[in-house]
Amino acid sequence: MKKYNPQQIEKKWQEYWKTNKTFAASDSSDKPKKFVLMEFPYPSGDGLHMGHVRGYTAGDVVSRYYRMQGQEVMYPIGWDAFGLPAENYAIKHGKDPKDTTTTNIANIKKQFQSIGYSFDWDREINTTDPEYYKWTQWLFLKFYEAGLAYEATGLINWCPKDKTGLSNEEVINGACERCGTKVEKKELRQWYLKITEYADKLLEGLKHLPEWPEAVKLQQENWIGKKEGSEIEFYLDFKKNPAGNDRRGPDGEKAKLTVFTTRPDTIFGATFLVLAPEHLWVTLATDADHDVLENKEEVKAYVDAAKAKDEMDRTDATKEKTGVELKGVKAINPATNEEIPIWVADYVLGGYGTGAIMAVPGHDERDHEFAEKFNLSIIELTEFADGNKFGTPKTTYRLRDWVFSRQRYWGEPIPLVHCEKDGVVAVPEDQLPVVLPEVKDYEPTGTGESPLAVVDEWVNTTCPKCGGAAKRETNTMPQWAGSSWYYLRYADPHNAQAFADQEKLKHWLPVDLYFGGMEHTTLHLLYSRFWNIFLHDQGLVPVSEPYTKRIPHGIILAADGSKMSKSKGNVVNPDSIVKEFGADVLRMYELFLGPHEASVSWSDKGIIGVARFLDRVWFWVSNAKATDEDSDEVLRALHTTIKKVTEDLENYKFNTVVSSLMSLHNEIKDQSCSKASMLVFAQMLYPIAPHIAEEIAELLGSEGSLQFSTWPTADESLLGAETMKVVVQVNGKVKDTLVLPLGTSEEEIKTQAMQSERVQATLTGKEPQRVIYVEGKLLNIVI
RNA sequence: GCUCGGGUGGCGGAACUGGUAUACGCACAGGACUUAAAAUCCUGGGCCCGUAAGGGAUUGAGGGUUCAAUUCCCUCCCCGAGCACCA
Numbered sequence: 001m002k003k004y005n006p007q008q009i010e011k012k013w014q015e016y017w018k019t020n021k022t023f024a025a026s027d028s029s030d031k032p033k034k035f036v037l038m039e040f041p042y043p044s045g046d047g048l049h050m051g052h053v054r055g056y057t058a059g060d061v062v063s064r065y066y067r068m069q070g071q072e073v074m075y076p077i078g079w080d081a082f083g084l085p086a087e088n089y090a091i092k093h094g095k096d097p098k099d100t101t102t103t104n105i106a107n108i109k110k111q112f113q114s115i116g117y118s119f120d121w122d123r124e125i126n127t128t129d130p131e132y133y134k135w136t137q138w139l140f141l142k143f144y145e146a147g148l149a150y151e152a153t154g155l156i157n158w159c160p161k162d163k164t165g166l167s168n169e170e171v172i173n174g175a176c177e178r179c180g181t182k183v184e185k186k187e188l189r190q191w192y193l194k195i196t197e198y199a200d201k202l203l204e205g206l207k208h209l210p211e212w213p214e215a216v217k218l219q220q221e222n223w224i225g226k227k228e229g230s231e232i233e234f235y236l237d238f239k240k241n242p243a244g245n246d247r248r249g250p251d252g253e254k255a256k257l258t259v260f261t262t263r264p265d266t267i268f269g270a271t272f273l274v275l276a277p278e279h280l281w282v283t284l285a286t287d288a289d290h291d292v293l294e295n296k297e298e299v300k301a302y303v304d305a306a307k308a309k310d311e312m313d314r315t316d317a318t319k320e321k322t323g324v325e326l327k328g329v330k331a332i333n334p335a336t337n338e339e340i341p342i343w344v345a346d347y348v349l350g351g352y353g354t355g356a357i358m359a360v361p362g363h364d365e366r367d368h369e370f371a372e373k374f375n376l377s378i379i380e381l382t383e384f385a386d387g388n389k390f391g392t393p394k395t396t397y398r399l400r401d402w403v404f405s406r407q408r409y410w411g412e413p414i415p416l417v418h419c420e421k422d423g424v425v426a427v428p429e430d431q432l433p434v435v436l437p438e439v440k441d442y443e444p445t446g447t448g449e450s451p452l453a454v455v456d457e458w459v460n461t462t463c464p465k466c467g468g469a470a471k472r473e474t475n476t477m478p479q480w481a482g483s484s485w486y487y488l489r490y491a492d493p494h495n496a497q498a499f500a501d502q503e504k505l506k507h508w509l510p511v512d513l514y515f516g517g518m519e520h521t522t523l524h525l526l527y528s529r530f531w532n533i534f535l536h537d538q539g540l541v542p543v544s545e546p547y548t549k550r551i552p553h554g555i556i557l558a559a560d561g562s563k564m565s566k567s568k569g570n571v572v573n574p575d576s577i578v579k580e581f582g583a584d585v586l587r588m589y590e591l592f593l594g595p596h597e598a599s600v601s602w603s604d605k606g607i608i609g610v611a612r613f614l615d616r617v618w619f620w621v622s623n624a625k626a627t628d629e630d631s632d633e634v635l636r637a638l639h640t641t642i643k644k645v646t647e648d649l650e651n652y653k654f655n656t657v658v659s660s661l662m663s664l665h666n667e668i669k670d671q672s673c674s675k676a677s678m679l680v681f682a683q684m685l686y687p688i689a690p691h692i693a694e695e696i697a698e699l700l701g702s703e704g705s706l707q708f709s710t711w712p713t714a715d716e717s718l719l720g721a722e723t724m725k726v727v728v729q730v731n732g733k734v735k736d737t738l739v740l741p742l743g744t745s746e747e748e749i750k751t752q753a754m755q756s757e758r759v760q761a762t763l764t765g766k767e768p769q770r771v772i773y774v775e776g777k778l779l780n781i782v783i
Numbered sequence: 784g785c786u787c788g789g790g791u792g793g794c795g796g797a798a799c800u801g802g803u804a805u806a807c808g809c810a811c812a813g814g815a816c817u818u819a820a821a822a823u824c825c826u827g828g829g830c831c832c833g834u835a836a837g838g839g840a841u842u843g844a845g846g847g848u849u850c851a852a853u854u855c856c857c858u859c860c861c862c863g864a865g866c867a868c869c870a
Contacts, residue, residue, distance in 0.1 A: 214787075214788095215786095215787055215788070215864080215865080218786070218787065218865085219786095219787085219864090219865055219866085222786075222865070222866055222867095223865090223866085225866090225869070227869075227870090229870080259870080260869095260870065261870060262869095262870065263870080274870090314868090315867075315868065315869095316868080319868090321868080345868095346868090347868045347870095348868080348869095348870075349868080349869065349870090351869095352869045352870075353869075353870060354870095356870095357870045358870085359870085360870090364870070365784095365868090366868050366870080367870085369868090370868095396869080396870095398866095398869065518864075518865095521865085522865090592795090592796090592807085592808075593795070593796085594795065594796060595796085597788095598788095598789085598796095599863080599864095600795075600796090601794095601795075603794080603795065603809075605794090605809055605810070606794085606795065606808065606809050606810095607809095608808095608809075609807085609808040609809055610808080612808095612823090613807095613808085615823090616823095619823095655795095655796075655797085655807090656796095656797070656806090656807085658807080658808090659796090659797070659806070659807035659808075660806095660807085661807095662806095662807055662808075663806070663807065666807090725803090727802080727803045729802090729803085729850085729851075731850080731851090732802095732849095732850065732851045734803050737803070769850090770850060771850090772802095772850050772851080774802060774851095777802060777803095778802050778803080778851090780802085780850050780851065781850090782850050782851095
C-alpha cells in the first residue's frame with residue numbers, strides 16, 4: 001500500500017490533462033454549452049493570493065461538475081495585464097513593464113497549473129498583446145464613430161500619486177481606488193465615453209437579470225441614481241444693473257435661472273434660491289467683464305474657498321452650512337410672484353441637477369438649517385401646489401461620463417490623430433493596431449501628458465485623411481478597456497479578421513456563470529455591461545446582457561479577521577499550502593471555510609482537518625476490502641449524499657458539499673462497500689479534489705479521466721428507511737424518540753408514546769389536553 | 784441618515800416549507816499503539832446544577848403569534864457592505 005503522496009499524484013494528473021487536452025472546449029459540440037468565467041487576473045508580481053484561489057476554485061468545481069452533467073463547458077483564462085499596478089511594479093523594479101508582465105504571467109500560470117484548474121489553455125488571451133489590443137482599439141473607434149467618445153476639458157479626478165486622471169467609479173470615498181491617495185480636482189483635456197447616454201439601458205437591463213444577486217443590482221442602480229423631477233425657471237431682477245429690470249443677465253441673455261427639484265408641489269414655500277459655487281452664472285457674475293453684484297469680491301472669495309476644498313470636506317453632511325448672498329439681484333418666484341434672495345452655498349453641488357435649487361426651508365431639512373442660520377424666511381405649507389403645472393419634467397442621473405484617458409505609459413494607445421486641418425481623425429482599421437512604442441522613461445510626467453508625448457518619432461505622423469502632418473493622441477486607455485470585452489474574445493481568441501466570429505459569439509454567449517469580487521460591481525461589471533449593450537445596438541454582439549448569472553465571493557481574511565496585506569505580514573501564500581498539503585487540500589479547504597459569498601478568516605489550524613480527510617479516504621480505498629455487494633446502509637447513505645451534493649453544487653454551496661462527503665465517508669468506511677460505490681464516491685469528490693479522485697478511480701480499475709464519466713444520479717427508491725423515527729415531545733420539549741416500522745398508525749404511536757417512562761414521569765398523571773402528530777416525524781403531547 | 788446583508792458552543796460554521804438546534808471540521812479531555820514523542824485510531828463533553836442517573840437554560844436583547852420559532856411579526860442593540868448636504 002502506497003502512502004498518499006499529493007505532490008506525486010497531482011503532478012501526474014496535471015500532465016495527463018495537459019497531454020490529453022481534457023478541458024478543451026469545442027465550438028461545434030452537440031452538447032448544451034456552458035460558459036463559466038471568473039474575472040481574469042492582472043499579473044502582479046506577488047502572484048496569486050487566497051482570494052483568487054477561492055474564485056478560480058469555485059469556477060473550476062462547477063466547470064468539472066457540468067462537464068460530468070453532459071455539458072460542453074468553456075472555462076477560459078487570460079491576463080488583464082495593462083494598467084497602473086503592472087506599470088508601477090515595473091517602475092519600482094527599474095524594468096520594462098513588458099518584461100515584468102511576461103515574467104509575472106509565467107509565474108502565475110505555473111501557480112494556476114499547480115492547483116490543477118481545468119482552464120482551456122488554447123484560449124488564453126493577454127490584453128497587452130497587439131493582436132488583442134488591436135481589437136480593443138477597433139472597438140473604441142466604434143464608440144468614436146457613434147459619437148459616444150468625445151474630447152473635453154473639464155475638472156477631473158486626479159490622483160497625485162499615480163499622476164493620472166481617474167473616472168468617478170475609481171474614486172472610493174474621495175480616494176484613489178488603487179493606491180488610496182486622496183484625489184484632487186484638476187482641469188484637463190480628456191477623452192470621455194458617454195456612458196450617461198446608456199444610463200436608462202443599463203437600468204432597464206438589470207430588470208432582465210433575475211439570476212443576479214439583489215445587492216449587486218441595487219448597487220448599480222444606486223450608482224446610476226436616476227431621479228424624476230422638474231426643471232423650473234426663475235426670472236431675475238437686478239438692482240444695480242443700470243438697465244434696470246430689463247431682465248438681462250451677466251451673460252447678456254440668461255436673465256433667468258433654472259433649478260431642478262423633485263418637489264415642484266412645494267414651490268409656494270420656495271423662499272430663496274441657492275447656486276453651487278461652480279454654477280456658470282456665478283462664474284460669469286464674478287468675472288471682470290460683469291458688474292451686477294454689489295458684493296462681487298465677497299462672493300468671489302467664497303467661491304474660491306469652496307473650490308479649494310476637497311470633495312470629502314465639501315460633501316460632509318455633518319458640517320455647518322456656509323454661504324453668501326448674491327447682493328443686487330433677486331429672483332421672482334413664479335408661483336407667488338414675490339422677490340426672493342439668491343445665495344451661493346457649497347451644499348449645492350455643481351455636478352448634480354442644474355447646480356441650482358429652489359430652497360424650501362419648510363419642507364427640506366438642509367434648506368431649513370440654512371435658512372435658520374442666515375435668518376431667511378421659512379414657510380410651512382398647509383396646501384401644496386399641483387406639481388404637474390410647474391416647469392418641465394426632467395430626469396437627472398448621478399452617473400457621470402466615463403473619463404477614458406490616462407496620462408500613463410502602460411495602456412492601449414488611443415487610436416486617434418490630431419491634424420491641424422482635419423482636427424481629430426480616427427486611425428483606419430488597416431493601420432491598427434497602433435502599437436505602443438518603446439520609451440526610455442516610463443515614469444508618469446505629472447504634467448497631464450503621458451510619457452508617450454516625448455517620443456517624437458511616434459507622435460509625429462501623417463493624417464490618414466489629408467496626408468498632412470499630424471500628431472498622435474498620446475493618452476492611453478484605462479485598465480478597464482481590455483477587460484470590458486475580454487469574455488467576447490474567448491469565443492474566438494485567435495481571429496485575425498474580427499474581434500470574434502459572429503457564429504462563435506452566437507454559440508457561446510452569454511456568459512452563463514460569472515464569478516468575481518463584489519468590489520467590481522460599479523467598475524468592471526458596469527463598464528462591460530455598457531460596452532456589451534452598445535455593441536449589441538451596433539449589431540456586433542448577439543446578446544444585450546453579457547452575464548446571465550453573477551456569483552460574487554467574500555474576501556479571505558487573515559486569522560484575526562483583518563485584511564491580508566504585505567505590510568501587515570499576514571499574507572498566506574497558496575504556493576506554500578500546495579507544497580505542504582497539496583492542491584486538493586488547498587482547494588477543498590478554501591471551499592470548506594464557509595459560504596462562498598461570505599467573508600471568511602483563514603486558519604492555518606483548520607486546514608489539517610481537510611488534509612486528514614483526504615488521507616483517510618486514500619487509506620480507505622487503497623486498503624480496499626471492496627465487497628461484491630453494498631450493505632443497505634451504504635446504499636442509503638450513498639444515494640442520500642448524491643442527492644444532497646448535487647443540490648448543493650447547483651446552488652454553489654460548496655462548504656456543505658465538503659461536509660456531506662466527510663459525513664458519507666464517516667458512515668460507510670467501516671461497512672461492506674463495493675468498488676462501484678467507491679467509484680461513485682470518487683466521482684463526487686472529483687470536482688473539488690480532482691487529482692486524488694482520478695488516482696482513486698484508477699486504483700479501482702477505471703480507465704481514462706473521471707471528467708468523462710457521468711455524474712451519478714440518486715435512486716429515490718433507496719433513500720427511504722424501513723423504520724421511522726418519531727420524536728415525542730411534552731409541551732414542545734423532547735422526551736423520547738420512538739423507532740417504529742414504517743406505516744405504524746397514529747393510534748399505535750400515541751399508545752406507545754404514552755407508555756414511555758420519561759413521558760410518564762413528566763405527565764405525573766395529568767391528562768393530555770391535546771396531541772399533535774406530524775406524519776412520521778413528531779408527536780407533541782400538550783398538558 | 785438611507786438601503787442591503789448578517790449576529791448560532793472556545794473557534795470556522797450546519798439546520799428542508801416553522802417540527803430532535805449545534806451536522807461537518809478545528810481546538811480540548813480520556814484511552815489504544817509506542818521505550819518515548821509525533822502521527823494514527825477509538826471514545827467523550829460542550830453553558831449551569833449533579834459523583835452519576837438526570838434536570839434546567841440556550842441561536843445579539845426584549846416582546847408577540849403558535850402545540851412547536853435560529854426560522855414568522857414588532858421594538859431595540861451590535862457588526863459588515865454600499866450610498867449620502869443628490870435638491
